[in-house]
Amino acid sequence: MKEYQAVILRLTRRSQEDEDALTDLLNERSRGGWEPALMTQDGQRLTVVFQRLSPGESRVAG
Secondary structure (H helix, E strand, O other), rough: OOOEEEEEEEEEOOOHHHHHHHHHHHHHHHHHEEEEEEEEOOEEHHHHHEEEEEEOOOOOOO
């Protein structure tokens, strides 16, 4: 079974700060086994939905 996590990142309109915040978010979630599944953006915020297999489940190639 998969589990999901949604994160809303408020954009600052300063490209470097926004890039750093998004990079930090992606790296942090990746270390926890999360993968981006969906990303949407409007003028003021970026929403990222992450997914991963529930702890204890393994991926089985089939």
